[in-house]
Amino acid sequence: MEGLNALDKIDCFGDICPVPVIKLQTRISSIEEGESFMMVVDHSCAIEHMREVLMKEDLDWEIDEVMNGVWEVTVSKR
Known part of the structure; x- marks a missing residue:
């Protein structure tokens, strides 16, 4: 649907450190303005x-x- 931005969800359930941090850094490097995950x-x-x-x-x-x-980490780029 045009105009709607689906929230990208990354499942790190069961991942131990540093795997979630690496996934976070990877996703941050590609986030565009107005996007969230x-x-x-x-x-x-x-x-x-x-x-x-x-x-x-x-x-x-x-x-x-x-x-x-269990934590949910929501990240958005302005």
């Missing part, structure tokens, strides 16, 4: 490293623990 992560160590990466980028992002031990 979400990563689902279940490893707390990865969340801390992802936060460090995101703080260095000019992106909007949010990390939500949606269930005990």
Whole structure:
């Protein structure tokens, strides 16, 4: 559908650090203005490293623990 931007979802369930961080960095390198993506992560160590990466980028992002031990990381480029 024209005009709708589907949220790209990257499943990192079961991936241990540094795999989710590498996936994050790879996706960040190709994100276009106006795009968003979400990563689902279940490893707390990865969340801390992802936060460090995101703080260095000019992106909007949010990390939500949606269930005990499961996080959704949403990233958007302005």
